[in-house]
Amino acid sequence: MKVSMIQYDIVFGNPKENYKKVEQLIKQAVDSKPDILILPELWTTGYDLNRLDEIADEDAQDTIKFISNLAEQYTVNIIAGSIAKRMGGKVNNTMLVFNSTGKLVHEYSKAHLFRLMDEDKHLIEGNSKALFSLAGVLSAGFICYDIRFPEWIRKHAVEGAKIIFVSAEWPKPRIDHWKYLLIARAIENQCYIVACNRSGSDPANVFGGHSIVIDPWGHVVEEASENESIVTAVLETELVDEVRSKIPVFEDRRIDLY
Numbered sequence: 001m002k003v004s005m006i007q008y009d010i011v012f013g014n015p016k017e018n019y020k021k022v023e024q025l026i027k028q029a030v031d032s033k034p035d036i037l038i039l040p041e042l043w044t045t046g047y048d049l050n051r052l053d054e055i056a057d058e059d060a061q062d063t064i065k066f067i068s069n070l071a072e073q074y075t076v077n078i079i080a081g082s083i084a085k086r087m088g089g090k091v092n093n094t095m096l097v098f099n100s101t102g103k104l105v106h107e108y109s110k111a112h113l114f115r116l117m118d119e120d121k122h123l124i125e126g127n128s129k130a131l132f133s134l135a136g137v138l139s140a141g142f143i144c145y146d147i148r149f150p151e152w153i154r155k156h157a158v159e160g161a162k163i164i165f166v167s168a169e170w171p172k173p174r175i176d177h178w179k180y181l182l183i184a185r186a187i188e189n190q191c192y193i194v195a196c197n198r199s200g201s202d203p204a205n206v207f208g209g210h211s212i213v214i215d216p217w218g219h220v221v222e223e224a225s226e227n228e229s230i231v232t233a234v235l236e237t238e239l240v241d242e243v244r245s246k247i248p249v250f251e252d253r254r255i256d257l258y
């Protein structure tokens with residue numbers, strides 16, 4: 001399986017400009033014939049949370065139409081990062097997953113809100129699971145701060161997820177946490193990690209890039225620099241079963257103790 005991560009500099013608070021930019025980047029990315037494309041967190045608005053009244057996507061309708069058309073046009077599965085989705089006056093940070101016919105197959109709203117970037121003041125947390133099947137592989141998709149909660153990721157690995165996708169806007173000052181947390185999640189869950197961060201900056205933060213693909217042994221398969229880039233990697237999903245049978249950590253858990 002081939003995956004491409006679209007690490008780009010999100011235009012602050014401007015969904016129209018971000019749609020234009022993402023259309024160009026997706027057109028570029030499909031040249032390397034990936035099975036799955038992934039975008040960063042809150043890619044239509046960035047962290048312009050004070051203006052969500054104006055710029056959140058009502059019921060995600062604009063984004064669903066936009067990404068669904070691109071997925072169908074290029075026959076590619078798209079994990080459309082996350083967007084600010086308004087429903088009934090409340091806004092979630094929601095990941096949207098489309099298959100290669102353009103069908104929306106899964107939605108997940110960020111379960112852990114990140115107070116340091118004021119998410120708790122503007123957004124509501126999600127309550128649903130992150131598991132989905134795409135391109136024939138059982139996977140799970142999380143959003144940024146979620147990766148600091150190993151129990152949440154483990155729950156999905158135990159239920160069979162072989163690839164953990166992550167969309168993020170992770171700031172540069174903690175980019176070492178980003179890398180080490182993701183390597184730890186790959187090793188402890190014996191799965192692939194495909195994690196797409198943004199690059200560039202907004203009025204409050206500089207973001208760290210370094211989108212990354214990690215294999216089930218914890219080895220880095222591909223890693224971006226800090227700059228805008230599209231990074232493609234090949235995943236050998238059989239490796240997940242191989243590692244899980246060699247060191248059967250899921251079976252060896254002491255669920256009677258913890």
Ligand SMILES: NC(=O)CCC(=O)C(=O)O
Pocket residue numbers: 041114117143144145146148168169170171174177
């Ligand atoms: N957008 C986020 O959730 C950022 C999380 C983060 O920076 C962290 O250190 O955790």
